[in-house]
Amino acid sequence: MKKLAVPVFSVLGAIGFVVSIYLIFMKTGLEYGVDERTGRLAGSSLFFNQKIFYFHVAQAIVLFTAVFVAGISSILFLWKRRPAFDDVASASTEVAVAFGAAVLVTGSIWAKAAWDVWWNWEPRLTMSLLLWLILVGYVLVRRFAGPSADRVAAGMAIFGMVGVPFIYTMVGADSHPPSGVNGVVLTLGKRLLPAFLASMFTFFAWFIALVLTRIQSTRDEREVRELREQGLDLGVLE
Amino acid sequence: MSLFRQAARIAWKDLRVELRSKEIVATMIFFGALLVVIYSFAFPHDDKAVRSSVPGMLWVAIAFTGTIALGRAFDRERENDTMRALLLSPVPRLAVFLGKAVAMAALVLSVAVIVTPLLALFLDAPLFDYAGELALVVVLGALGIAVIGSVFAATLLKVRSRDVLLPVILYPLLVPLFVAGTKTTAALVQVHPNTEAAWYWIRFLGIYDAAFLVLSLWVFESLVIE
Numbered sequence: 001m002k003k004l005a006v007p008v009f010s011v012l013g014a015i016g017f018v019v020s021i022y023l024i025f026m027k028t029g030l031e032y033g034v035d036e037r038t039g040r041l042a043g044s045s046l047f048f049n050q051k052i053f054y055f056h057v058a059q060a061i062v063l064f065t066a067v068f069v070a071g072i073s074s075i076l077f078l079w080k081r082r083p084a085f086d087d088v089a090s091a092s093t094e095v096a097v098a099f100g101a102a103v104l105v106t107g108s109i110w111a112k113a114a115w116d117v118w119w120n121w122e123p124r125l126t127m128s129l130l131l132w133l134i135l136v137g138y139v140l141v142r143r144f145a146g147p148s149a150d151r152v153a154a155g156m157a158i159f160g161m162v163g164v165p166f167i168y169t170m171v172g173a174d175s176h177p178p179s180g181v182n183g184v185v186l187t188l189g190k191r192l193l194p195a196f197l198a199s200m201f202t203f204f205a206w207f208i209a210l211v212l213t214r215i216q217s218t219r220d221e222r223e224v225r226e227l228r229e230q231g232l233d234l235g236v237l238e
Numbered sequence: 239m240s241l242f243r244q245a246a247r248i249a250w251k252d253l254r255v256e257l258r259s260k261e262i263v264a265t266m267i268f269f270g271a272l273l274v275v276i277y278s279f280a281f282p283h284d285d286k287a288v289r290s291s292v293p294g295m296l297w298v299a300i301a302f303t304g305t306i307a308l309g310r311a312f313d314r315e316r317e318n319d320t321m322r323a324l325l326l327s328p329v330p331r332l333a334v335f336l337g338k339a340v341a342m343a344a345l346v347l348s349v350a351v352i353v354t355p356l357l358a359l360f361l362d363a364p365l366f367d368y369a370g371e372l373a374l375v376v377v378l379g380a381l382g383i384a385v386i387g388s389v390f391a392a393t394l395l396k397v398r399s400r401d402v403l404l405p406v407i408l409y410p411l412l413v414p415l416f417v418a419g420t421k422t423t424a425a426l427v428q429v430h431p432n433t434e435a436a437w438y439w440i441r442f443l444g445i446y447d448a449a450f451l452v453l454s455l456w457v458f459e460s461l462v463i464e
Contacts, residue, residue, distance in 0.1 A: 078461070
């Protein structure tokens with residue numbers, strides 16, 4: 001069962017990828033806006049670019065999930081002191097850093113199409129950036145904090161998770177205009193849903209497969225290190 | 239001896255060490271003053287520009303001096319391995335943490351107390367029109383930095399690259415604090431001050447500090463083990 005998990009989720013992700021690409025490009029409409037002069041539907045500034053929405057939102061939700069996965073497993077790690085929890089936290093953070101980079105890039109492309117700037121401190125984009133910075137900090141701590149890296153990083157994950165509601169209120173209180181996402185959902189209506197769910201499924205399957213692989217490699221690393229130490233103790237290795 | 243008296247005694251010990259050497263306070267105040275001088279060269283001086291950039295200047299100065307002071311203050315406990323002695327002493331870890339945090343807050347504040355009038359003087363910034371609100375937000379900011387900073391500075395005590403890692407950890411976590419601080423200050427130094435907005439962010443900061451104080455009391459013991 002355990003050995004099967006990674007291949008199963010990878011295959012599910014691969015199938016989901018094909019299906020969601022098909023649904024996104026063949027089954028959903030293009031983004032239209034109402035032309036103010038004629039009162040008729042016309043291609044908006046987003047038009048074809050809107051299709052990045054399906055991947056962008058799915059990746060963003062994975063990023064948010066990873067912050068909580070890391071936070072909760074770090075609490076369990078500090079509480080139970082079992083390295084398995086720490087492995088989960090570090091693996092999901094590392095994978096989420098990659099997903100977060102994708103969120104920022106796709107969000108930036110969206111911003112260019114919708115508002116003609118690469119970056120405009122739109123609340124959700126800002127929040128993704130701040131969470132991503134916490135995760136990058138976590139990875140840096142992990143790499144450079146030496147033997148106590150697991151504790152320091154666990155603390156950072158917990159503090160980061162508790163900070164999420166504050167970051168959320170903080171960006172929400174800013175008086176930005178509502179982002180274009182609401183408009184998109186309105187114009188695309190129900191046809192949006194299957195493609196959206198398919199890409200959510202794809203990215204979660206992919207995320208789980210990557211995290212499980214990363215956990216396994218951390219365990220292997222630890223095992224190799226322990227075997228090496230044993231070998232050194234026994235005088236077999238130099 | 240109650241928890242608070244133990245904490246007060248530890249805080250007083252730290253402050254007394256500092257008062258005798260004046261190492262951190264003297265160097266940080268000088269550093270803060272240098273920052274203000276650099277700002278005065280780097281940014282325009284007309285009234286409008288000053289009003290919009292002075293909140294950022296103040297909180298960047300607090301952030302920089304705060305992290306350096308934290309790092310140095312905890313380095314002192316490392317040099318003769320006195321942190322171990324402190325943790326071994328028959329007081330609860332909570333008292334150690336509270337004492338440290340209070341002393342750190344006093345250090346961060348002492349720098350802010352010098353930097354703020356300097357900003358007002360050199361840049362002719364109207365920082366003291368609402369002195370009460372400004373003082374409150376600076377105190378809350380210093381407390382937040384001290385609380386979160388003490389947790390991580392203590393955890394990083396034995397880590398070789400602690401000087402670079404402390405800001406790497408603190409700044410992403412402290413973003414809401416700095417934003418609340420700058421927004422409050424900005425609301426107060428506008429041409430038409432907006433006290434309502436200022437109080438919104440002061441309350442936000444108060445809740446932020448309270449949440450992280452509780453969290454720090456909760457995790458300090460499991461993070462700082464020798």
